Amino acid sequence: MQRRLSLRQVERLSREYPEKVSNSYLAYCETGRLLPSLDKLITLSKVLGVPLQQFIERVELDRGAVAPIELGPDSTWREMRAAAITEAEAGRLAAAYACFAHAAEMIGPARAAAGDAAARAEVEGARADLKMDMAIVLKRMSRHYTARDLLEEILSDTGNIALDAARMDRALILLAEVLREMGRLPIAAMMGREAMLRAARLGDVVKEAHAACLLGNALFDMGNVTEATPLYEKAVRAFKTQHDAASLCVNMGNLANCYVRLGRFLEGIRMLHEAEALARSSGFNRQVADILGYLGQAYGLQGNLERAEKHFFQSNRIARDAAYHDIVFSNTWYLRELAMKAGRTAEAADLLRSLRYVRARVDNGTPEVKAFDEMTRAADEAALLSDDGGVPS
Numbered sequence: 001m002q003r004r005l006s007l008r009q010v011e012r013l014s015r016e017y018p019e020k021v022s023n024s025y026l027a028y029c030e031t032g033r034l035l036p037s038l039d040k041l042i043t044l045s046k047v048l049g050v051p052l053q054q055f056i057e058r059v060e061l062d063r064g065a066v067a068p069i070e071l072g073p074d075s076t077w078r079e080m081r082a083a084a085i086t087e088a089e090a091g092r093l094a095a096a097y098a099c100f101a102h103a104a105e106m107i108g109p110a111r112a113a114a115g116d117a118a119a120r121a122e123v124e125g126a127r128a129d130l131k132m133d134m135a136i137v138l139k140r141m142s143r144h145y146t147a148r149d150l151l152e153e154i155l156s157d158t159g160n161i162a163l164d165a166a167r168m169d170r171a172l173i174l175l176a177e178v179l180r181e182m183g184r185l186p187i188a189a190m191m192g193r194e195a196m197l198r199a200a201r202l203g204d205v206v207k208e209a210h211a212a213c214l215l216g217n218a219l220f221d222m223g224n225v226t227e228a229t230p231l232y233e234k235a236v237r238a239f240k241t242q243h244d245a246a247s248l249c250v251n252m253g254n255l256a257n258c259y260v261r262l263g264r265f266l267e268g269i270r271m272l273h274e275a276e277a278l279a280r281s282s283g284f285n286r287q288v289a290d291i292l293g294y295l296g297q298a299y300g301l302q303g304n305l306e307r308a309e310k311h312f313f314q315s316n317r318i319a320r321d322a323a324y325h326d327i328v329f330s331n332t333w334y335l336r337e338l339a340m341k342a343g344r345t346a347e348a349a350d351l352l353r354s355l356r357y358v359r360a361r362v363d364n365g366t367p368e369v370k371a372f373d374e375m376t377r378a379a380d381e382a383a384l385l386s387d388d389g390g391v392p393s
Contacts, residue, residue, distance in 0.1 A: 018039075021036075051145060066094045077106035084099030093141050096137050100130055132151070132154065132170060134150060138150065144178050154167075173192075189218035189219060195210075196212050209235040213231070216254060228254075229259075232255035246284060249291070252278070253290060259271065260297070260301055269295065272295050273295070292315035292318070293327055293331050300337075313331075316331045326362045329369060329372075330368045332354050334368075
């Protein structure tokens with residue numbers, strides 16, 4: 001994908017396209033003095049063979065960039081990483097990314113000063129861990145192309161003496177999760193299955209549980225709920241044994257969704273309420289919002305529309321305050337469906353306008369987003385046919 005062209009070569013190749021890109025324009029962009037326009041990004045994506053969305057992610061990341069937290073001149077990279085984790089847990093993802101990136105820069109002098117092989121391995125390992133931390137934050141920000149590139153960079157660094165089996169497995173599982181959110185489900189499933197088998201051979205119960213969750217997610221997204229269910233059950237058992245509350249909340253929600261899709265409503269709804277209580281007591285704000293949305297879906301499928309709406313609204317209150325745009329979008333999509341079922345057309349129209357507003361803030365990975373895009377595409381095509389004098393089918 002990387003063509004390794006000079007700025008002048010890019011300028012020359014861009015002349016084949018309507019929007020040319022000059023050498024000086026590129027130089028300004030490289031030094032951060034200029035953000036490229038959409039038309040020029042389209043030309044660059046064609047010249048360099050890079051997806052347009054990848055460029056857009058970088059521009060959005062630069063526009064939303066913030067300075068890392070000031071900890072004082074004597075601060076260490078470990079203290080900066082701790083600050084980054086605090087920011088990430090609070091949902092301040094741009095600040096978390098800046099702090100993780102700065103911590104990685106701070107390791108540079110430590111790397112140079114490391115004398116023996118063991119010290120160098122420790123420093124290199126810390127750099128790899130920080131890059132994976134950055135990838136996790138990018139994934140949460142829906143910057144999937146950038147996260148993928150960062151993880152592939154880690155895995156392709158064959159000279160990294162600290163990229164042991166544990167770090168390689170962690171990077172591979174993270175990469176598979178990113179690919180799954182990008183819609184590359186068969187590849188994600190293949191990587192998840194391989195990671196699970198590898199962890200089982202090594203006797204690593206925790207890693208096997210994470211890989212089972214990843215594989216279950218890919219299979220669930222592909223509509224294979226029956227095969228996903230025992231994978232989530234395996235993960236839930238493992239995380240209960242390990243007292244990993246965060247992973248347990250997520251997998252209880254996943255497993256409950258499987259039970260609901262299989263018509264086992266009482267089991268699914270009971271488990272969702274248990275997961276909500278655990279998430280609240282542990283202070284996992286995003287998981288609470290997620291699980292309330294899952295409860296809305298479960299009650300909706302069960303036919304209890306009043307309870308469904310109640311839980312969607314509760315989830316949206318939390319998600320809006322924390323800017324969890326993907327959760328707001330999904331909840332609003334289902335609220336619109338409920339309004340349409342109840343014949344409340346004015347309310348459904350208002351919710352559709354809300355969906356159009358929130359759509360610009362979410363990536364195109366979830367089933368609700370894909371359904372919305374398909375619906376709006378069909379509506380736009382019908383409108384074009386009507387404008388041209390045709391009859392919409």
